Amino acid sequence: xxxxxxxxxxxxxxxxxxxxxxxxxxxxxxxxxxxxxxxxxxxxxxxxxxxxxxxxxxxxxxxxxxxxxxxxxxxxxxxxxxxxxxxxxxxxxxxxxxxxxxxxxxxxxxxxxxxxxxxxxxxxxxxxxxxxxxxxxxxxxxxxxxxxxxxxxxxxxxxxxxxxxxxxxxxxxxxxxxxxxxxxxxxxxxxxxxxxxxxxxxxxxxxxxxxxxxxxxxxxxxxxxxxxxxxxxxxxxxxxxxxxxxxxxxxxxxxxxxxxxxxxxxxxxxxxxxxxxxxxxxxxxxxxxxxxxxxxxxxxxxxxxxxxxxxxxxxxxxxxxxxxxxxxxxxxxxxxxxxxxxxxxxxxxxxxxxxxx
Amino acid sequence: xxxxxxxxxxxxxxxxxxxxxxxxxxxxxxxxxxxxxxxxxxxxxxxxxxxxxxxxxxxxxxxxxxxxxxxxxxxxxxxxxxxxxxxxxxxxxxxxxxxxxxxxxxxxxxxxxxxxxxxxxxxxxxxxxxxxxxxxxxxxxxxxxxxxxxxxxxxxxxxxxxxxxxxxxxxxxxxxxxxxxxxxxxxxxxxxxxxxxxxxxxxxxxxxxxxxxxxxxxxxxxxxxxxxxxxxxxxxxxxxxxxxxxxxxxxxxxxxxxxxxxxxxxxxxxxxxxxxxxxxxxxx
Numbered sequence: 001x002x003x004x005x006x007x008x009x010x011x012x013x014x015x016x017x018x019x020x021x022x023x024x025x026x027x028x029x030x031x032x033x034x035x036x037x038x039x040x041x042x043x044x045x046x047x048x049x050x051x052x053x054x055x056x057x058x059x060x061x062x063x064x065x066x067x068x069x070x071x072x073x074x075x076x077x078x079x080x081x082x083x084x085x086x087x088x089x090x091x092x093x094x095x096x097x098x099x100x101x102x103x104x105x106x107x108x109x110x111x112x113x114x115x116x117x118x119x120x121x122x123x124x125x126x127x128x129x130x131x132x133x134x135x136x137x138x139x140x141x142x143x144x145x146x147x148x149x150x151x152x153x154x155x156x157x158x159x160x161x162x163x164x165x166x167x168x169x170x171x172x173x174x175x176x177x178x179x180x181x182x183x184x185x186x187x188x189x190x191x192x193x194x195x196x197x198x199x200x201x202x203x204x205x206x207x208x209x210x211x212x213x214x215x216x217x218x219x220x221x222x223x224x225x226x227x228x229x230x231x232x233x234x235x236x237x238x239x240x241x242x243x244x245x246x247x248x249x250x251x252x253x254x255x256x257x258x259x260x261x262x263x264x265x266x267x268x269x270x271x272x273x274x275x276x277x278x279x280x281x282x283x284x285x286x287x288x289x290x291x292x293x294x295x296x297x298x299x300x301x302x303x304x305x306x307x308x309x310x311x312x313x314x315x316x317x318x319x320x321x322x323x324x325x326x327x328x329x330x331x332x333x334x335x336x337x338x339x340x341x342x343x344x345x346x347x348x349x350x351x352x353x354x355x356x357x
Numbered sequence: 358x359x360x361x362x363x364x365x366x367x368x369x370x371x372x373x374x375x376x377x378x379x380x381x382x383x384x385x386x387x388x389x390x391x392x393x394x395x396x397x398x399x400x401x402x403x404x405x406x407x408x409x410x411x412x413x414x415x416x417x418x419x420x421x422x423x424x425x426x427x428x429x430x431x432x433x434x435x436x437x438x439x440x441x442x443x444x445x446x447x448x449x450x451x452x453x454x455x456x457x458x459x460x461x462x463x464x465x466x467x468x469x470x471x472x473x474x475x476x477x478x479x480x481x482x483x484x485x486x487x488x489x490x491x492x493x494x495x496x497x498x499x500x501x502x503x504x505x506x507x508x509x510x511x512x513x514x515x516x517x518x519x520x521x522x523x524x525x526x527x528x529x530x531x532x533x534x535x536x537x538x539x540x541x542x543x544x545x546x547x548x549x550x551x552x553x554x555x556x557x558x559x560x561x562x563x564x565x566x567x568x569x570x571x572x573x574x575x576x577x578x579x580x581x582x583x584x585x586x587x588x589x590x591x592x593x594x595x596x597x598x599x600x601x602x603x604x605x606x607x608x609x610x611x612x613x614x615x616x617x618x619x620x621x622x623x624x625x626x627x628x629x630x631x632x633x634x635x636x637x638x639x640x641x
Contacts, residue, residue, distance in 0.1 A: 054542055055542075056538055056541070056542070076538075076541045076542055077541055077542075077544045077545065077546060078544075079542075080544075081542055082542070083538075083539065083542040085535050085538070085539060087535060089535035089536050089538065089539040090536075090539075091536055091539070091540075091554055091557075091558070092536070092558060093557045093558055093560075102540065102543050102545070102553075103543035103544055103545075106540075106543055106544045106545045106549060107544055150539075150543070151542070151543075153543075154543065154544065
């Protein structure tokens, strides 16, 4: 939050499809100029929320405000929102030019203004020379860019993107992400996008809203959501996390040979201990750390390595090594190692607690 | 362009059992097409030109025949118009709306395929004819439906209405709602969206349905016979004329008109083959 004016606000927004709750008391604010990611597994309600903001879906209850105006009763045509559909939804019988110009012709712009605006967008999205092609003559990435150009043409006050990179292959995906970030930097139009890909959400958005079962689980900047997951769901959904569960005894939690001190937790309470793979420190020297384990498997991740280890008590943990660490000592399957957990969190439903081991 | 048939793969291993049975199948199909489809066509052509061109021309230009052609054309055009308007609305409602009785209505659409056209004609007589349900009102308004063109249009519409609906529904389904919703977010009203987005994206399917409707309407006989009374020079269509001509042993006139109708059907067939590839493209 930067203190910019509030562009969009949802208050206690609910949507029921028959007896299915698609959105459950969703409330959040978006400031002017934000690039916000709505992240969650499929069926978590994020797309429904996006469609309600656009006016393509009617809320069962709750309010939507754009620029301080309640827009629940404003029809989709008058909300001045740019919407980019998951499967592009380009007009197949129209050329790229006519697709981008559609919103302008509807608003009765003059011919010359339309041509100028379309040209501007063609340049902005690197679509020059494609204006007389039909959608079926374009690649997936080009189609997506036409869809974005079409949505941006009438200068929308809000840009909504539904799984914008869902239907293209991995390489084009990466390109499009960078496109979106650069475009947002250039135009500074408040944008919300829906994704189920946590990596994408982390990379692209200024702030993240994590959805699960129609509810908001956490709102925060990507690093905060990653480092301090508010709920067990967020911890499991975002990134890889080691999660161990046991009962508290004498303010301690014991799982196999591992022991975590949890001051203030009541005896007999079941808690979950979570820690990221990079918090699991390894050494080939059995004397360096107190705990012992055997390497089960080494995964090459491209930018790093993940080492799966099994402790004496049969607990399987995942450790992450960067390339330098791995080059220093290339671990082998079956090898004995010593390890320590540098940092962990008790994963609560309500309160979060950071503790050094 | 007519679809080209793929060349059957040649088997290098001589006449195996599979090759023989395949050859037999092909012979059956070719024989069937020749005897049942091409044969009659040839017969009509031969019969029509039996006495040369002049008598055929004379037969085709007699006032009764010209009037019958004219009647067929106008009745068909009127029926096509009605079928297109109502068929489009019905197809939209059936694809887009969910309501109680939708499945029943969907089944009802095919009723004209199942009901004999003669029975359909009879139903119109019961509704609009002497002592029919609507007769008192029509009588008062001075409108004559039965044994007149309005009845013929209604009967033809009844018989031909499933085509537009059945051709349009799958195309509408395939096109989906995304493009329309995109148009809405860009500020287009429902009306603008229909004309600029929906209609253009289903136009080939609709056109295909219209062509089929036209072909069906031109060829209609039973329903029109019942409601029109087949009054020569007044309510007689081309098909009714053929029937009467053969009855009255006007061989050349009958087969001549039949030839014109067959030639018309054949051109429609070609148009449809052309359209088929377009609709398949559009449905992708």
